Amino acid sequence: MHNTIIIGSGPAGWTAAIYAARADLKPMVFEGYEPGGQLMTTTEVENFPGFEHGIQGPDLMSVMRKQAKRFETEIISAMVDSVKQIDGGFEVVSKGQTYQSKTVILSTGATARRLGLESEKALYGNGVSACATCDGFFFKGKNVIIVGGGDSAMEEATFLTRFAEKVFIVHRREEFRASKIMQERVKANSKIELILNSEVIEILGVDVGHVTGVKLRNTVSGETSEMNIDGVFASIGHEPNVALVKGLVDLDEKGYVKTIPGTSQTNIKGLFACGDVQDSRYRQAITAAGSGCMAALDVEKFLAGHE
Amino acid sequence: MAHIFTEANFQAEVLSSPVPVLVDFWAEWCGPCRVLGPIIEEIASEVDESKLKIGKVNVDQNAHLSTEHRVLSIPTMLIFKGGQEVGKIVGSMPKEELLAKLAPYLA
Ligand SMILES: Cc1cc2nc3c(=O)[nH]c(=O)nc-3n(C[C@H](O)[C@H](O)[C@H](O)COP(=O)(O)OP(=O)(O)OC[C@H]3O[C@@H](n4cnc5c(N)ncnc54)[C@H](O)[C@@H]3O)c2cc1C
Numbered sequence: 001m002h003n004t005i006i007i008g009s010g011p012a013g014w015t016a017a018i019y020a021a022r023a024d025l026k027p028m029v030f031e032g033y034e035p036g037g038q039l040m041t042t043t044e045v046e047n048f049p050g051f052e053h054g055i056q057g058p059d060l061m062s063v064m065r066k067q068a069k070r071f072e073t074e075i076i077s078a079m080v081d082s083v084k085q086i087d088g089g090f091e092v093v094s095k096g097q098t099y100q101s102k103t104v105i106l107s108t109g110a111t112a113r114r115l116g117l118e119s120e121k122a123l124y125g126n127g128v129s130a131c132a133t134c135d136g137f138f139f140k141g142k143n144v145i146i147v148g149g150g151d152s153a154m155e156e157a158t159f160l161t162r163f164a165e166k167v168f169i170v171h172r173r174e175e176f177r178a179s180k181i182m183q184e185r186v187k188a189n190s191k192i193e194l195i196l197n198s199e200v201i202e203i204l205g206v207d208v209g210h211v212t213g214v215k216l217r218n219t220v221s222g223e224t225s226e227m228n229i230d231g232v233f234a235s236i237g238h239e240p241n242v243a244l245v246k247g248l249v250d251l252d253e254k255g256y257v258k259t260i261p262g263t264s265q266t267n268i269k270g271l272f273a274c275g276d277v278q279d280s281r282y283r284q285a286i287t288a289a290g291s292g293c294m295a296a297l298d299v300e301k302f303l304a305g306h307e
Numbered sequence: 308m309a310h311i312f313t314e315a316n317f318q319a320e321v322l323s324s325p326v327p328v329l330v331d332f333w334a335e336w337c338g339p340c341r342v343l344g345p346i347i348e349e350i351a352s353e354v355d356e357s358k359l360k361i362g363k364v365n366v367d368q369n370a371h372l373s374t375e376h377r378v379l380s381i382p383t384m385l386i387f388k389g390g391q392e393v394g395k396i397v398g399s400m401p402k403e404e405l406l407a408k409l410a411p412y413l414a
Contacts, residue, residue: 033401040338058338077401095403125380125397134337135380137366138373210377231379 001100002028004299005092007080007244008107010037011285012275014064015292016105016299021071023300028074028101030094035077036061037109038238038276039285041131048285060285083244089270103270103302105295106245106257110238110276110283115147119203120232127211128203128232132156136163139231145170145214147200148235154182156235161191168229170195172219203232240277249273254280264295272298309351310362314369320362322390327412328360330385332378334367339399340382346402350409359412386412 004020006013009031020027039045039057046054069075082093089102112130114120120128129135132146140163146156149171160167169186174196176183186192198216204226205212213228240256249266250258257278259265264272274295275288312320312330321328331347333340344363351361366373366381376385376392386394386409396408406413 034339034399035342036338040342042338043336056336058341062341078403079401125383125395126377127379129380131337131339131380134334134339137334138379138381210379 004103005101006105010109012288012292013107015289016296017068017073019296021073030080031077103299106273107275108241108277122206139164142230144231146233149176151178153235154178154186256280264298312362312364327388331363332383343382343399
């Protein structure tokens with residue numbers, strides 16, 4: 001039986017692995033569908049301490065992985081399909097194979113929310129994008145929409161003006177959630193135009209195989225209209241990846257895994273959670289890493305108490 | 308090793324290839340591309356080149372190719388057979404999943 005299985009390979013998972021490995025627990029990490037986690041989709045990370053001039057997200061994740069590997073971490077490049085409680089621990093299933101472990105560290109993070117439209121799914125990769133930093137390049141001189149009203153929507157809109165001729169921010173409400181400074185930056189940018197009190201109800205172009213426009217609905221008057229557009233980006237927040245443990249652990253009212261404040265302990269003994277999957281409030285790489293450290297130390301203590 | 312395709316050799320290496328070709332469109336600044344890159348290399352070193360040829364296009368250096376083949380998101384993998392685009396796979400994914408999608412060409 002393994003000492004601990006870590007599910008997820010973002011900053012939380014790798015930090016937990018580094019600590020657990022250094023404590024000689026020989027952790028096993030499942031990397032999942034998105035090895036390296038959310039930071040793989042960004043460019044410069046300016047606020048992770050230790051990198052005076054910033055570091056590229058993928059580079060940061062690659063060194064974290066190497067650091068975990070250096071201390072005897074077993075890495076498995078696969079999704080975990082299920083976790084259940086057994087006598088003395090947990091049974092983790094991945095690709096038909098079963099692994100048993102005394103403890104589990106859940107660090108499955110969060111995933112960008114989609115608009116949830118059929119047409120969005122159909123046109124993904126053909127004008128609908130989930131990654132502004134990856135795909136902005138392909139919209140040189142074109143017109144794009146970004147849906148959202150938070151800081152990351154403002155940030156992505158600003159980024160997209162490097163390439164696009166015009167960036168329209170479509171937001172459901174009259175007011176943005178974004179910080180003042182980000183809003184001011186956006187309003188001062190002549191390439192950005194705001195479309196408030198509006199939502200995208202359909203993306204047009206399924207018949208021709210690429211995005212040609214969107215159908216908008218005014219959230220106040222209910223009126224609908226169409227506009228021509230070449231690309232659609234969504235920046236409407238994240239959802240915690242809790243599918244694995246639904247029904248097993250308690251979630252909070254926002255749907256995140258509940259932990260005992262000041263610890264990484266869930267309501268199930270031996271099951272610990274860290275990073276964005278249990279944090280609706282801070283959601284930063286450094287807080288995820290910090291809570292990953294907490295989880296590994298909590299595991300170490302838990303195992304010591306059981307020997 | 309995966310082949311390097313460019314605007315200069317695309318016609319000869321891809322469109323005129325007697326065997327199907329998988330082309331991975333990527334860029335240095337794209338995180339998911341960097342995850343997929345080593346997977347593509349691994350698959351390239353394992354599959355039989357007489358069945359499927361595998362290579363990469365750097366979109367920064369070959370912007371025309373991405374425009375011409377309507378690549379609007381990376382990573383995107385296009386499959387060409389007899390000069391025609393016959394498949395499109397968008398996004399990074401684990402090796403097994405990609406192999407499953409390529410199975411029809413590897414049989
Ligand atoms: C575009 C963007 C820019 C950002 N910029 C910054 C920034 O500049 N500074 C900053 O501090 N933060 C930034 N963040 C936030 C930061 O990325 C997150 O707070 C952090 O990545 C959370 O880490 P995590 O380890 O909890 O989870 P994640 O990074 O979300 O990783 C989750 C991991 O879990 C894995 N997983 C999920 N389900 C399963 C499963 N069933 N089986 C196995 N594995 C699974 C995934 O494959 C992934 O590896 C940014 C986020 C985004 C999206």
